[in-house]
Amino acid sequence: MRTELIKIIEGGLERNPEKVKSYAKLISEKLRETGEEKFADRINNLLNKKTIHPVYLDEFLSKPMDNDSRLPMVDIDIDTKTEDVVLPPIVKNKIEDYIQSLSQRDKFSQLGLNLPESLLLFGPPGCGKTTIAHYISERTGLPLVTAKLDGLISSLLGSTAKNIRKVFEYAQERPCILFLDEFDAIAKARNDSQEVGELKRVVNSLLQNIDTFNENNILIAATNHEKLLDPAVWRRFTNQIEVPKPTEDEIPELLKLYLKSVNVEFIEDIKKIKTISEILTGLSPSDIKAICFNGIKRSILKNEDSLSYPTFLYQCYISNGYHNDLDELILFLNAKGVSQINISKTLDISQRQVRNILQRKEL
Incomplete structure (x- = not known):
């Protein structure tokens, strides 16, 4: 020996x-x-035991490269700090259970439960799937190795299969979480009539690499188009979590999160918050965040002491693309309880003009 x-x-x-x-x-x-x-x-x-040894930065300095473009095929995040994310209670609980399962892998192994700890996140774009992956990385203390699909997919499909193998081998040799974002780009259903035979072989290669990697490593994948995934892909993920758009009841919490850096005159007004939540229902957290930040900018430019209700409603309205329809904008603000004088201040037009437009629309 x-x-x-x-x-x-x-x-x-x-x-x-x-x-x-x-x-x-x-x-x-x-x-x-x-x-x-x-x-x-x-x-x-x-x-x-899945004991994690200390992460050394030099272990991640040499990234796998695409031979054609000479570009790195992964991004590395070490000691990442994630922003808060607002999720439905059921989704929160599932993510916490998943994190706990990672910390208890030794116990499961002793009981003979050697199931792979792979996780598939799916749902509409902008709902926090990538943020969740970073959050899991932060909670576990493991670096997040994110595969760059533009570096994986080569003009030569044979090279794509080699690139996939390189990325999996790279992650397998290091203590980390491998994150495959926009997963549908390389995991499309093999029965898709639009796909050529070589691309189907790429999917086969992907599945084989996942099987080998899943034995002792942590894999997270995310997709906005779960219906495009090959059925065999789903069986490779023992944990599957849907990340949906926020409901009307969850939007107020998002507003408090994204507007916490400024004074907001309407944040404690239940009626106004309900009105805004109704308007924003159906949007992703990413969309709502953009509206909040643009509302803050407009409020600053208008020299407001605090973000006003009319200013925020204005930002909600123009986010729908109706930038040039002044009449409809005035009707919208009026219908949401904004007075004529506040409409004129918000839009920098005369109160008389506001009154004339409202009267004309009533006829």
Whole structure:
């Protein structure tokens, strides 16, 4: 066993966990053959633990590159700090359960529950799937290795399969979470009549890499188009969480989050918040965040002491693209309870003009 011990030491100095595991398994097998089963079991228990060693920055300096473009195929986030994300209670609970399951992998392994801890996030764009992946990275203390699809997909489909393998091998050699964003771009259904045979072989290659990677590593994927995914892909993910658009009841919490940096005159007005929430229902958190930030900018430009209700309603309205329809904008503000004088101030027009437009529309 002297050779194996030397190799284990070499693997430790090289920070090569796979080498350490490989030769430790050989020692375990030899011990078992000589009747030292308890000692062999102790080694196997250590090997089965998903203990995370300290993350060294130099482990991530050499990124896998696409041979054609010479561009890196992954982005690395270490010690990421995520912004708050507002999610439905059920989704929150599922994410917390998933994080807890990662921290309890040793217990599951001892019970013989060696299921892969892969997670598929799906739902409309702008609802926080990428933020959730970063949040899980932050909570677990593991770097997030995000595969860059524009670097993975080559004009030569054979090269795409090689790039996929490079990324999985890179992540497998390091303590990290591999995150495949916009997953549908490389995991499309193989029965799609629009796809050529070579691209179907790329999907087969992807599935094979996922199977190998899932044995001991953490994989998260996200897609806005879950219906495009190959059915076999779903079976590779033991955890599947839908991230939906916020409901009308959840929007007030988003408003408080995105407007917390400024004074807001209507934030405690239940009736006005309800009106705004009704208007914003159907939008993603990303859309709502943009409206809030643009509302803040407009309020500053208008020298308001606090973000006013009419200013925010104006921003809600123009986010729908009706930028040039002054009459409809005035009717909209009036219908939402904004007085004529406040409409004139918000739009920088005379009160008489506002009154004339409202009277004309009533006829």
